[in-house]
């Protein structure tokens with residue numbers, strides 16, 4: 587597989603640790619503009635750490651994170667959003683006491699967009715997730731798991747990202763709701779040109795959705811390829827698909 591000359595995000599030899607626990611042991615990942623890239627792997631492989639390291643927590647011990655060719659390794663977390671990188675973290679982390687409207691508003695704060703841009707983005711979020719429009723005044727904490735996931739993604743979209751990082755968007759959701767979430771991600775990619783890095787334990791869904799994928803084992807990338815290629819690999823099928831709880 588030949589890499590594009592100028593990936594939107596390039597992660598080079600990245601290492602990160604929690605004290606003595608080395609979670610990333612020299613990771614290389616590239617994401618081209620307009621791609622959906624899936625990162626799959628078992629519990630504890632380091633997938634969430636990779637996403638969080640892009641946002642500076644934990645800090646990279648060594649290696650580089652290049653965004654549009656610029657080295658953003660060590661850039662403070664609050665400055666990353668200004669680079670139009672947004673994340674929807676594992677566990678959703680919406681504000682349970684705030685309304686859906688206020689949660690979405692929080693996503694748009696500090697982005698410096700105009701009122702018109704904010705309103706257009708809000709309408710886009712409602713088109714993707716009509717449920718959020720219906721629940722506009724409801725407190726975030728009273729939404730169903732699937733609705734909270736929609737809200738978490740909607741909030742990330744309100745910052746008008748070019749690159750969206752999604753950590754386990756289907757975690758704990760019923761298959762039908764998970765499908766709606768994956769459909770929305772595909773639509774955002776195809777219609778809005780959004781570039782997406784998605785971490786998923788549901789390898790089957792993720793690799794069908796993604797243009798390319800990486801497999802992470804114990805802090806290292808062990809396989810890379812197109813989604814279709816990885817779905818055919820016997821070792822992927824054995825480890826993550828056939829007979830597995832995520833197939």
Ligand SMILES: Nc1ncnc2c1ncn2[C@@H]1O[C@H](COP(=O)(O)OP(=O)(O)OP(=O)(O)O)[C@@H](O)[C@H]1O
Pocket residue numbers: 604607608609627628629630631632633634635636676787
């Ligand atoms: N805050 C933390 N403090 C100490 N160790 C941590 C911390 N967060 C993660 N780790 C460790 O780092 C390693 C990678 O964890 P990480 O959460 O990145 O894996 P993951 O692939 O996202 O797993 P999962 O699918 O279970 O979320 C694991 O060994 C984990 O125990």
